[in-house]
Amino acid sequence: xxxxxxxxxxxxxxxxxxxxxxxxxxxxxxxxxxxxxxxxxxxxxxxxxxxxxxxxxxxxxxxxxxxxxxxxxxxxxxxxxxxxxxxxxxxxxxxxxxxxxxxxxxxxxxxxxxxxxxxxxxxxxxxxxxxxxxxxxxxxxxxxxxxxxxxxxxxxxxxxxxxxxxxxxxxxxxxxxxxxxxxxxxxxxxxxxxxxxxxxxxxxxxxxxxxxxxxxxxxxxxxxxxxxx
Numbered sequence: 001x002x003x004x005x006x007x008x009x010x011x012x013x014x015x016x017x018x019x020x021x022x023x024x025x026x027x028x029x030x031x032x033x034x035x036x037x038x039x040x041x042x043x044x045x046x047x048x049x050x051x052x053x054x055x056x057x058x059x060x061x062x063x064x065x066x067x068x069x070x071x072x073x074x075x076x077x078x079x080x081x082x083x084x085x086x087x088x089x090x091x092x093x094x095x096x097x098x099x100x101x102x103x104x105x106x107x108x109x110x111x112x113x114x115x116x117x118x119x120x121x122x123x124x125x126x127x128x129x130x131x132x133x134x135x136x137x138x139x140x141x142x143x144x145x146x147x148x149x150x151x152x153x154x155x156x157x158x159x160x161x162x163x164x165x166x167x168x169x170x171x172x173x174x175x176x177x178x179x180x181x182x183x184x185x186x187x188x189x190x191x192x193x194x195x196x197x198x199x200x201x202x203x204x205x206x207x208x209x210x211x212x213x214x215x216x217x218x219x220x221x222x223x224x225x226x227x228x229x
Contacts, residue, residue, distance in 0.1 A: 016061040031112040031207030034076040083114035091175035106208035108176040116187030128223040143169045
């Protein structure tokens with residue numbers, strides 16, 4: 001009699017992301033975007049028919065969600081937790097590979113990880129808030145928002161939700177920096193604020209983001225970061 005695994009069925013998850021086309025699709029959605037099947041087919045290089053089959057498998061497997069709009073279908077990652085798991089797997093892939101690293105400099109510099117900032121920029125923001133003790137270790141997610149953090153948020157017109165549907169703040173392991181950046185409500189709120197203020201701009205066809213000249217000034221004001229592109 002074969003002993004049962006003490007882990008959940010990770011083989012099923014492995015089969016979902018183990019196909020190169022599916023990996024490309026997931027990678028294209030790691031910025032938290034919602035994309036139509038036709039665009040994902042073009043990005044993955046697969047035929048529309050093959051892409052449709054892969055997308056159905058990813059939806060059925062719980063990796064993606066789909067929204068119908070007329071004759072079109074729009075896909076996105078199911079949750080921030082899926083994106084965080086992919087970040088960890090990306091790190092594992094670089095650690096176990098015997099080939100030279102092909103990490104793109106722009107992705108290492110600054111990028112979106114689902115709905116928050118990652119890369120060197122995301123880690124620098126996290127380090128600043130930890131150093132100021134606006135976030136401290138603790139809680140189920142690994143971080144807690146401190147009283148000084150709450151006051152700092154109020155000073156920049158951000159208010160945590162009274163009944164959050166997700167962790168207010170939690171670390172998300174950054175696969176290029178080998179450290180943590182900010183996720184949860186706070187990570188998403190800061191990313192949204194920086195995008196609204198045109199401090200960071202998304203780059204077409206990638207989840208890398210650029211810091212604008214005005215953004216460098218805002219980063220200095222908010223986080224005392226002297227940022228260079």
